[in-house]
Amino acid sequence: MMKFKSIKIENKIITITHPDKILFPKDNITKWDLVKYYIKISDFILPFVKNHPITINCFREGINNNGFYRQHAPNNLPDWFQTYELERRKLGKMNHILCQNKASLIYLVNLNMVSIHRWLSTINNPEYPEILIVDIDPPQNMFDLACKAAKLIRIQLENLHYKAYLMVTGSRGLHVISKVNQNDSFEHVRNMLYKITSQIAYNYPQYFSIEVRKKNRENLVYLDITRNAYGQTAIAPFSVRAKEGAPIATPISWEEVDKKGLTPNKYNISNIISLITLKIILGMIAWSIKAKTTQNP
Template structure:
């Protein structure tokens, strides 16, 4: 197939022209399979029913690779003027001005973004109209070096147990890169400063209980070989990878929702699922409605303070 080929794709009520469908975005390497732009489009079209609930109403930052993984990467916040008028945009304040973010409201937008080689979609933790009131809190668990996923799994278990003690529901997701995200649904009552302070206190509580294994030190040189409990995404205009988005790594791994029980699987790792099988995993509904159970942080804050002896 020539990478100059054009294909018309039906997505919901619209049709979208996809260009250079044969362009290799993910070169094959070792056991990693080769994938083209056409493969990326097909994946996002199929994933749309499961992805859109996590994308609608949320400003995006797009990670684009027009020439594939071997070419330059572009982190795109502003929506180009040549994007179709039917794609939703929102102006958001930033220091010194505004940014016109893309918002993905339908399957056609998802397919169009794939045609633009937007491999990875990073979404806000708050929604349009409530920009300073997040309805998600995210803990990012990455190994200090290499792919020490055993340490990531161990940290996730400890964090999950603490969140259970605080009576906060939580969902688990492989990042498709190196680690796991633990996502806590919120009811949108709190601003980012409150949410980030709470997340930091949760992380500090864990790190103080396990100082040889976990840390909240922002400087890499201060972490040693300890796993970093990263809560930095819980801030205005910061983003986190969207569930079921593809990551720009060989083999096209996918950020995939999992159940807490799946942490016991010895074969589990951050890139366990790819565009070839991530939707099979997601269709089992591993989160089982967890994200619809948004909580206020007041009761959890009182429980956490009691645990910390405040």
């Protein structure tokens, strides 16, 4: 097994240790395969994570073994790697990892990072969210109901002048995402989303629930708004998930949600690049731009 491989990214030499290490055993996906994926996807993922404190999900021995989450910056980071100190309520001050550029992204992959989770706010205004998220979490074999919930949430958000975007999570469900107004607090966002999701659950009690405890919602689709709080994170668009097949959290168009064959793990490390190229040609990748630039009235 190769012990290391060095690559030059943005005039920085990054040494990838044990590049041949298998991280996804069933799919024979190596650490070097992840490096290549994140290099290719960097222009798409970086606009979504830059200036957001992040938590990384690392797997030193591959995804079939226990991984760990890391949000605090390691002590031995290179001088060029940016971090940011933030207050973490009961935890006190913490020096958080940032992913500001391609070199930082690949450096994190070398730390055996598989997935990136981002705060909903940025270091520029951490107490106020930049985006809101409704995490639609269906029981197994109920993805069609997750799609129904997403469309209902979209209607309610856009009635309130919040442009809604959609992402398959690469896990079980969907995220409905919107950029929020500059002065929208986390409390305001949660209250608004509570009204939206509780009304949907009331109108369709046979399908949807807002109950946090799994035992209280039985076999219903969970409309989760709990990520909309200071310090909470959500999977970043275009992040790999630590699951068989290396699925990708992928932005999709609203037209796609009505097409046959959509699943939460449809996109993966093997097919995403060619599909993104197709999306660019079709003008469907506008989600990536609009979700970061569209201002609500």
